[in-house]
Amino acid sequence: xxxxxxxxxxxxxxxxxxxxxxxxxxxxxxxxxxxxxxxxxxxxxxxxxxxxxxxxxxxxxxxxxxxxxxxxxxxxxxxxxxxxxxxxxxxxxxxxxxxxxxxxxxxxxxxxxxxxxxxxxxxxxxxxxxxxxxxxxxxxxxxxxxxxxxxxxxxxxxxxxxxxxxxxxxxxxxxxxxxxxxxxxxxxxxxxxxxxxxxxxxxxxxxxxxxxxxxxxxxxxxxxxxxxxxxxxxxxxxxxxxxxxxxxxxxxxxxxxxxxxxxxxxxxxxxxxxxxxxxxxxxxxxxxxxxxxxxxxxxxxxxxxxxxxxxxxxxxxxxxxxxxxxxxxxxxxxxxxxxxxxxxxxxxxxxxxxxxxxxxxxxxxxxxxxxxxxxxxxxxxxxxxxxxxxxxxxxxxxxxxxxxxxxxxxxxxxxxxxxxxxxxxxxxxxxxxxxxxxxxxxxxxxxxxxxxxxxxxxxxxxxxxxxxxxxxxxxxxx
Numbered sequence: 047x048x049x050x051x052x053x054x055x056x057x058x059x060x061x062x063x064x065x066x067x068x069x070x071x072x073x074x075x076x077x078x079x080x081x082x083x084x085x086x087x088x089x090x091x092x093x094x095x096x097x098x099x100x101x102x103x104x105x106x107x108x109x110x111x112x113x114x115x116x117x118x119x120x121x122x123x124x125x126x127x128x129x130x131x132x133x134x135x136x137x138x139x140x141x142x143x144x145x146x147x148x149x150x151x152x153x154x155x156x157x158x159x160x161x162x163x164x165x166x167x168x169x170x171x172x173x174x175x176x177x178x179x180x181x182x183x184x185x186x187x188x189x190x191x192x193x194x195x196x197x198x199x200x201x202x203x204x205x206x207x208x209x210x211x212x213x214x215x216x217x218x219x220x221x222x223x224x225x226x227x228x229x230x231x232x233x234x235x236x237x238x239x240x241x242x243x244x245x246x247x248x249x250x251x252x253x254x255x256x257x258x259x260x261x262x263x264x265x266x267x268x269x270x271x272x273x274x275x276x277x278x279x280x281x282x283x284x285x286x287x288x289x290x291x292x293x294x295x296x297x298x299x300x301x302x303x304x305x306x307x308x309x310x311x312x313x314x315x316x317x318x319x320x321x322x323x324x325x326x327x328x329x330x331x332x333x334x335x336x337x338x339x340x341x342x343x344x345x346x347x348x349x350x351x352x353x354x355x356x357x358x359x360x361x362x363x364x365x366x367x368x369x370x371x372x373x374x375x376x377x378x379x380x381x382x383x384x385x386x387x388x389x390x391x392x393x394x395x396x397x398x399x400x401x402x403x404x405x406x407x408x409x410x411x412x413x414x415x416x417x418x419x420x421x422x423x424x425x426x427x428x429x430x431x432x433x434x435x436x437x438x439x440x441x442x443x444x445x446x447x448x449x450x451x452x453x454x455x456x457x458x459x460x461x462x463x464x465x466x467x468x469x470x471x472x473x474x475x476x477x478x479x480x481x482x483x484x485x486x487x488x489x490x491x492x493x494x495x496x497x498x499x500x501x502x503x504x505x506x507x508x509x510x511x512x513x514x515x516x517x518x519x520x521x522x523x524x
Contacts (some may be wrong), residue, residue, distance in 0.1 A: 048180075048200030049252040051263035053212075056203070056238060059230040065214070065223045069130040070478055072193060074399075082356040084131040084399070088183045090197035091134040091172070093213050094118060095155045112372045118161050119369070122168045126360065126392025129399060129481065133171045133192055133355050134161075140177040140341045145253040160372060167365045169358035169396065176348065177341030181205045185342040191352035194225075201253065203231075204243045204337050237271050244337055245275030248329045255333050260320055265305075265313065272310035274301055282334045290331055298324060357399055359419050362447070365389070366454030381451050386444070391475045393420055394442055398477065398485040420446055425486060428493040429474060436479045438490075445470040 053060075073085025098114040098121075110116065125132050139152045165172045175182030183195040184205035194209040195202055202210060203226075212224040231238045238246070249266035251257025269275075274297070281293045303309060305321035343350050369375045369385055397420045424446055430439040448470035483490045 048202075049204070049247045049250050051250060052200040052203065052243075052246060055246065055263050055267050056226060056231050056236050059233065059236040060212075060224045060226045061230070062222055062224055065211075065221050066128050066478070068211075068223065068225065069128045070480065074129045074480060081401070082131075084129060084357050085194070086131050086133065086192045086355060087211065088133045088135055088186050088192035088195050090179050090183060090195075090199060090202075090213070091136045091158070091161070092155070092179055093198050094121065094134070095157050095161065097213075098157065111374050114157055115160050115164070115372050118157065119164055120388060122164055122170065123388045123392055125170070126168055126389070127395055129395065129478070131171070131355060131357055132165075133173055133186075133352075134165050135179045135183050135186070136162075136172065136174045137179045138175040138177055138182075138341075142178070142254065142336065160368075163368055164365070167361050167368055169360045171355045171358075173350070176343060176345065181340035182342050183207060185344055186350070186352070189344075191350060191355070201247075204240070204247045204252075205340060206240055238267075239276055239279075241276035241279035242270030243275070244279050244334070245270045247337060248333065254336050255330065258320070258324065258328065260323060265317060265320065268312040268314070269301065269304060271312045272304055274304065278329070278334070279338065282331070282338050287331070294329070294331070298326075298328060357396065359396060359400060360389070360393060362389070362393070362419075362450040363454035366451050367456055370454075370456060376455060376457060378452050378455065381455070382448070386447060386451060390442065390444065390447065390473055393447065394425070394475055395477065395481065397422065398425075398481055420450075422486060425489070426472060428482075428489060431479075431493070435476075437476045438479055438482050438493075439474055439476055440482070442473050442475055443470075444473055
């Protein structure tokens with residue numbers, strides 16, 4: 047939920063960009079030389095859960111078995127096609143007991159446990175916050191445990207997140223996402239610091255309180271730009287209770303003076319009636335603390351396993367078993383039709399992103415032990431290359447994927463599945479040039495005739511032109 051109108055206030059600071067390009071530029075390219083080059087994104091799991099449930103509020107009976115969980119599985123499959131490591135953060139038992147005047151009883155969402163199982167099967171990570179997920183995500187972003195936070199809840203801005211990606215509507219937005227950073231919000235014309243965001247939240251109202259009646263986004267934004275929020279944030283972080291109460295008394299007079307006389311010139315008019323309506327106990331120090339010192343892992347010095355939040359390969363057999371259990375997909379033709387095609391691109395991408403473990407390859411070869419993962423040998427050849435998009439079209443041998451899907455079927459319902467001797471047909475997928483060149487350099491060199499290697503700078507400039515006027519990503523090489 048968050049603060050009504052806050053996304054609109056910061057609208058001029060929001061950039062739209064291609065999600066795949068963002069992950070490549072800020073992760074794979076920016077982290078060259080690092081052991082893990084993935085773009086770490088902390089995701090508000092509750093938003094995913096609620097969106098999946100909302101889709102099937104109507105016509106649920108015609109949507110098949112467990113349509114909400116199936117929707118979540120498809121979204122995970124789409125995320126696997128990007129060069130990022132998702133970390134899903136769930137609400138914890140310590141979140142505030144009252145939100146928007148309603149008692150909140152902590153109870154796991156009914157989809158949470160099977161969703162966690164799918165998250166793990168896809169090789170992604172999950173983490174339970176001690177309190178609210180948005181506060182924990184902001185903390186993880188602040189300490190560098192995640193590169194960005196993905197949520198639609200504007201509270202995360204007030205909690206101090208520095209890089210936020212709004213969760214897209216997959217049908218309307220496609221691969222385009224909205225990105226906002228603390229730097230872009232602090233720049234003109236938005237000019238909002240964290241202190242300013244705090245003041246906007248207190249004036250408009252949010253999950254914890256009702257705010258000041260009659261004080262809308264425009265007025266609260268002007269007061270924030272006058273610097274009142276920065277002073278309030280500094281005082282709340284440095285003063286003890288008695289000193290803070292004395293400060294708030296003087297601060298409240300400054301707030302009323304700003305409304306009555308527009309001292310800073312940021313309001314562009316006078317609001318005498320609104321100044322008279324400011325309550326004598328505004329703002330409530332307890333409400334301030336909920337925004338400035340929320341319950342997070344840092345509150346009790348809880349250890350965060352973020353060093354283990356690295357690229358992991360999807361467990362294809364586990365995904366198949368979960369689909370059989372929850373959706374009733376227990377035959378190879380059904381699984382290949384509904385699952386195989388959706389997984390292929392993500393499986394190949396994550397296999398190419400994985401550093402080669404020579405010792406493991408040698409061990410598997412000498413022990414004749416079948417691997418449960420895919421290998422780079424499934425990339426048969428390069429079929430085409432697009433300079434404008436900077437991607438290769440490659441042919442993929444799917445017989446290994448075919449075998450792993452078949453071996454993952456547990457036949458839980460006792461259906462007879464006759465052996466499928468049909469030869470798996472090769473498929474074509476697109477792979478970003480920088481990823482394929484890093485994973486299979488010899489194949490790339492053989493594809494481009496001598497003296498006709500792609501002009502990287504030229505194609506990156508062309509690619510940026512196709513991404514839209516508001517595309518912020520610089521795609522030129524260093």
